[in-house]
Amino acid sequence: MRRTAIISSFLLDSCCVCGKASGGPLCPGCLDRVKGELYDNFFTRCPACSNPLPWEDFPCRFCGGVGGTRVMVLSPFAGLTRYLIEELKYTGKREIASPLATLYTRAVRALFPLSPPVIVPIPASYQGRRKRGFDQMKLIASQMPFDTVCALKRIGGYQQKRLDRQARLQVAGKMFSVDLSVLPPERPVVVIDDVVTTGASVISALDCLKGRQCAAVVLAGFPLKALTDRN
Numbered sequence: 001m002r003r004t005a006i007i008s009s010f011l012l013d014s015c016c017v018c019g020k021a022s023g024g025p026l027c028p029g030c031l032d033r034v035k036g037e038l039y040d041n042f043f044t045r046c047p048a049c050s051n052p053l054p055w056e057d058f059p060c061r062f063c064g065g066v067g068g069t070r071v072m073v074l075s076p077f078a079g080l081t082r083y084l085i086e087e088l089k090y091t092g093k094r095e096i097a098s099p100l101a102t103l104y105t106r107a108v109r110a111l112f113p114l115s116p117p118v119i120v121p122i123p124a125s126y127q128g129r130r131k132r133g134f135d136q137m138k139l140i141a142s143q144m145p146f147d148t149v150c151a152l153k154r155i156g157g158y159q160q161k162r163l164d165r166q167a168r169l170q171v172a173g174k175m176f177s178v179d180l181s182v183l184p185p186e187r188p189v190v191v192i193d194d195v196v197t198t199g200a201s202v203i204s205a206l207d208c209l210k211g212r213q214c215a216a217v218v219l220a221g222f223p224l225k226a227l228t229d230r231n
Contacts, residue, residue: 014027016084016087016095016096017030017083024095024098024099025095025096031099033080034080034081034103035103037075037079037080038074038075038103039076039223040074043055044058046060046062046065048063048065048067049062049067049068049070049071050072050111050215051063051071051223052073053223061224061225061226062199062224062226063226064226069203069216070214070215070216071203071215071216071217071224072215072217073196073222073223073224074103074104074107075219076220076221076222077220077221077222081219081220082220084096084099084100085100085194085219085220088136092132092134094134094139097139097142098143100140100219101140101141101143103219104144104192104217104219105145105146107217108144108190108217111190111215111217112188112190115187116146116147116187117146117187117188117189117190118146118184118190119141119144119146119147119148120148120152120183120189120190120191120192120209121135121137121140121141121150121152121193122137122152122201122202123135123137123138123152123153123154123176124136124154125154136194137192137194138150140194141192147184149182149184151183152176152177152178152191152205152208153176153177153178153179154175155175155177175200175201176204177208178209180212183212188214188215189213189214189215190214190216191205191209191215192217192218193216193217193218193219194218194219194220195219195221196218196220196221199221199225202218
């Protein structure tokens with residue numbers, strides 16, 4: 001059914017999930033399904049770091065309730081959310097970036113409702129960018145109503161999907177360099193990424209921005225736990 005929907009979408013500008021005529025990559029019904037998968041429908045969040053929690057007063061396994069680093073993971077890496085991420089990354093359906101950008105935008109506004117931030121996308125690996133022909137996070141950032149600054153540069157040859165948890169933690173501090181001179185000095189910064197597993201890459205990116213008012217928004221992944229074995 002999804003194969004039929006993809007062909008229909010290519011030919012008729014229909015929804016890439018259900019195949020209904022929509023004038024865009026997602027029909028309103030399927031977009032509502034994606035929104036229905038958000039953690040905020042089922043969980044509360046740690047007031048200190050925004051990590052999803054099953055109920056209020058549940059001990060946050062990421063920050064322990066003391067904050068310091070804010071990472072807002074929006075949905076589990078499952079269901080329709082996962083399908084859309086994989087369609088964007090592995091089949092090159094660039095138009096999917098637009099509805100995904102609306103989810104990031106809502107989260108960014110919740111984090112910084114008064115001061116519009118600068119968006120800093122986590123750069124794709126060289127191998128991933130060369131294979132798909134574009135950087136999916138830069139594409140999503142370009143469709144958000146905020147200024148985008150590509151201040152991060154990936155260093156080394158690390159491709160996260162090829163590393164297990166321990167290996168990801170070991171390279172966590174070696175993933176990115178940052179050009180702070182291109183960032184407006186008085187504005188908050190929001191790092192965006194598509195999928196989080198251990199949290200090593202997004203924490204590495206935020207570590208580069210220490211001293212700045214910053215947070216991260218990730219579309220999909222499981223609630224984070226502390227990276228206690230990084231050291």
